[in-house]
Amino acid sequence: MDQRLITAIVVVIAVPAVLLGYILLVERVLGLVPERRQASLRPWLWILPALLLLGFFLVYPTIATAIRSFQDKTAAANFIGFANYQFFFSSPDTLVALRNSFIWLVLLTALVVVGGLITAVLFDRVRYESVAKSLLFLPLAISFVGAGVIWKFMFDYEPAGQTQIGTINGGLTALGIGPASFITDAPANTIWLIVVGAWIWTGFAMVILSAALKGISPEILEAARVDGASELQLFRRITLPLLSPTIAVVATTMIITALKAFDIVYVMTSGNFDTNILALDMYHQLFDFGQPGRAAAVATILVILIIPVMIVNIRRFQAQEAIR
Amino acid sequence: MTASAATTRTQVATGRRLPRADRLALHIAIVLILIGWLLPTLGMLVNSFRPAGDVSATGWWTALTPTARFTFDNYSHVFDQAGIGNAFLNSLFITIPATIIPVSIAAFAAYAFAWMSFPGRNILFVIVVGLLVVPLQATIVPVLNVFRTVGITGSGSAVAQALPFLSVWLAHTGYGLPFAVYLLRNYMGGLPKEVFESAEIDGAGHATAFFRLVLPMSFPALAALTIFQFLFVWNDLFVAIVYIGATNGTKLPMTATLANLVNSLGGDWQYLMAAAFISMALPLVVFFAFQRYFVRGITGGAVKG
Numbered sequence: 234m235d236q237r238l239i240t241a242i243v244v245v246i247a248v249p250a251v252l253l254g255y256i257l258l259v260e261r262v263l264g265l266v267p268e269r270r271q272a273s274l275r276p277w278l279w280i281l282p283a284l285l286l287l288g289f290f291l292v293y294p295t296i297a298t299a300i301r302s303f304q305d306k307t308a309a310a311n312f313i314g315f316a317n318y319q320f321f322f323s324s325p326d327t328l329v330a331l332r333n334s335f336i337w338l339v340l341l342t343a344l345v346v347v348g349g350l351i352t353a354v355l356f357d358r359v360r361y362e363s364v365a366k367s368l369l370f371l372p373l374a375i376s377f378v379g380a381g382v383i384w385k386f387m388f389d390y391e392p393a394g395q396t397q398i399g400t401i402n403g404g405l406t407a408l409g410i411g412p413a414s415f416i417t418d419a420p421a422n423t424i425w426l427i428v429v430g431a432w433i434w435t436g437f438a439m440v441i442l443s444a445a446l447k448g449i450s451p452e453i454l455e456a457a458r459v460d461g462a463s464e465l466q467l468f469r470r471i472t473l474p475l476l477s478p479t480i481a482v483v484a485t486t487m488i489i490t491a492l493k494a495f496d497i498v499y500v501m502t503s504g505n506f507d508t509n510i511l512a513l514d515m516y517h518q519l520f521d522f523g524q525p526g527r528a529a530a531v532a533t534i535l536v537i538l539i540i541p542v543m544i545v546n547i548r549r550f551q552a553q554e555a556i557r
Numbered sequence: 558m559t560a561s562a563a564t565t566r567t568q569v570a571t572g573r574r575l576p577r578a579d580r581l582a583l584h585i586a587i588v589l590i591l592i593g594w595l596l597p598t599l600g601m602l603v604n605s606f607r608p609a610g611d612v613s614a615t616g617w618w619t620a621l622t623p624t625a626r627f628t629f630d631n632y633s634h635v636f637d638q639a640g641i642g643n644a645f646l647n648s649l650f651i652t653i654p655a656t657i658i659p660v661s662i663a664a665f666a667a668y669a670f671a672w673m674s675f676p677g678r679n680i681l682f683v684i685v686v687g688l689l690v691v692p693l694q695a696t697i698v699p700v701l702n703v704f705r706t707v708g709i710t711g712s713g714s715a716v717a718q719a720l721p722f723l724s725v726w727l728a729h730t731g732y733g734l735p736f737a738v739y740l741l742r743n744y745m746g747g748l749p750k751e752v753f754e755s756a757e758i759d760g761a762g763h764a765t766a767f768f769r770l771v772l773p774m775s776f777p778a779l780a781a782l783t784i785f786q787f788l789f790v791w792n793d794l795f796v797a798i799v800y801i802g803a804t805n806g807t808k809l810p811m812t813a814t815l816a817n818l819v820n821s822l823g824g825d826w827q828y829l830m831a832a833a834f835i836s837m838a839l840p841l842v843v844f845f846a847f848q849r850y851f852v853r854g855i856t857g858g859a860v861k862g
Contacts, residue, residue: 239719241652248654252661260764264802275763276673283666290696290731291688297699355587367848368591371598374844375837376792378812382819382833383597385824386604398826400600403616432597440852493692498796500816515694518801525698526565532695541692550686552846
């Protein structure tokens with residue numbers, strides 16, 4: 234209990250005091266240096282904590298991981314060239330993980346973008362739009378672990394003939410279609426796991442696309458209507474092109490999400506039944522198989538796959554800055 | 558997609574041009590989507606209140622009849638036996654600092670990025686934008702090595718004994734910073750310049766301008782970010798099991814405890830459901846109370862990885 238008390242005091246008092254104290258200290262120290270040096274020194278001191286943490290948690294370890302991927306599993310970390318990558322591209326287990334991550338990338342992105350687009354357009358046309366949006370958006374507030382538990386139960390399977398307590402198999406049985414073992418039957422099980430991901434993320438896409446949809450000028454659409462365009466033509470020729478930058482933002486976000494996906498698979502199958510994916514394979518290599526070198530290789534492959542998205546993001550940011 | 562789905566709100570605004578049948582189809586489609594979306598959570602919620610025997614014998618939908626029995630036993634069981642109460646406290650101890658620290662440090666940095674000029678400012682910020690997408694997985698091996706050497710992770714060291722969550726606080730801060738700096742800098746950069754000029758005329762220092770002017774004026778962005786980071790940390794599994802350890806039972810947050818229960822409780826759905834719902838209760842309250850800011854955080858930072 235005293236341990237918890239210490240933690241609570243640190244949480245409530247010490248942490249805010251240190252943060253506030255830092256800036257007050259910086260300004261006090263700056264007061265001591267000559268005035269013309271203050272202006273050049275100040276920005277660096279204000280940025281310093283962020284730079285140190287970014288450097289330590291993101292820049293340094295990403296580079297160190299890339300180096301580690303060329304070393305063996307021992308503490309001495311002897312260089313072994315591309316052996317870890319060779320293992321990655323020749324072991325059936327890791328190749329399944331690579332394949333599944335690719336399926337996640339394509340299918341999750343497609344489901345979320347299309348689902349978000351459909352719901353954004355549909356909800357836009359009714360008066361209870363905000364309620365509908367909150368409900369669709371709700372899964373994003375709960376943890377992926379919680380979502381995994383919920384859907385493990387949705388997919389629950391009892392042998393044919395027994396009472397089905399899982400929601401989906403209960404429904405299927407009622408319709409006279411036999412129960413299916415969604416979680417264990419490969420390769421479809423990966424698709425069912427992706428459906429869980431889509432259940433969570435569709436609300437995210439819907440909110441962003443809906444905001445963009447409201448930015449489209451009604452006059453443009455009205456003018457096209459006067460010229461005799463059908464509603465379908467309006468959507469394909471005007472709405473969709475105007476939404477395409479936003480769709481690109483959603484799609485790139487989902488690509489990263491899919492590549493980094495971990496929790497859902499960890500909770501629902503732990504990567505068994507051919508559902509392994511890259512991020513989870515990396516975790517298993519590191520903590521269960523004692524293979525930090527191979528884990529680093531998987532992580533480095535993830536980084537390489539994400540670099541194009543990083544470049545796209547930076548380009549987009551620079552284009553925005555040019556407009557500001 | 559049908560033509561009715563493709564029409565736009567202009568029509569709603571300018572007198573409903575949709576034929577009655579199409580409007581009906583629209584409402585039915587929306588209601589079906591929403592039912593489908595809520596069904597999984599509803600099933601969980603119902604089962605978490607049913608006696609163990611009923612849960613394994615009949616589907617949760619049979620509990621929608623008047624004769625169904627309900628109980629709070631599952632909740633008291635997971636609180637007493639499964640360590641959920643302790644895990645809830647751990648989650649709070651982890652989440653509060655892991656939200657305050659990155660938001661504060663990001664606010665300092667964002668202020669400098671937005672309102673001070675220094676060589677390399679633009680290239681540094683472009684690097685921050687690039688770091689938005691770095692996968693956490695690529696960082697854990699070297700960071701864990703340093704943490705083990707310094708002794709702030711694992712159960713052996715004195716620091717880890719006194720401050721068991723320090724490693725997770727720092728890790729969440731590091732991982733949350735790119736998005737936090739990005740969002741706040743963009744917002745602070747849009748504040749009117751006149752405010753700062755008048756502050757300088759008054760002879761106020763940067764600390765005063767920051768605490769008295771910039772922070773209050775940035776409230777919407779700060780609120781969005783705080784809620785976003787809070788939910789992100791509360792719902793996180795990966796950082797927790799990596800830096801605390803999946804087997805370090807008494808120190809784990811809700812998510813990791815729940816993930817462990819999935820293995821140990823297996824088919825005891827009623828307990829899993831109760832534990833899952835406890836883990837969701839706080840994020841759901843936060844979500845409904847601050848939804849406006851949450852949505853703004855998402856639309857404002859759509860490039861987050």
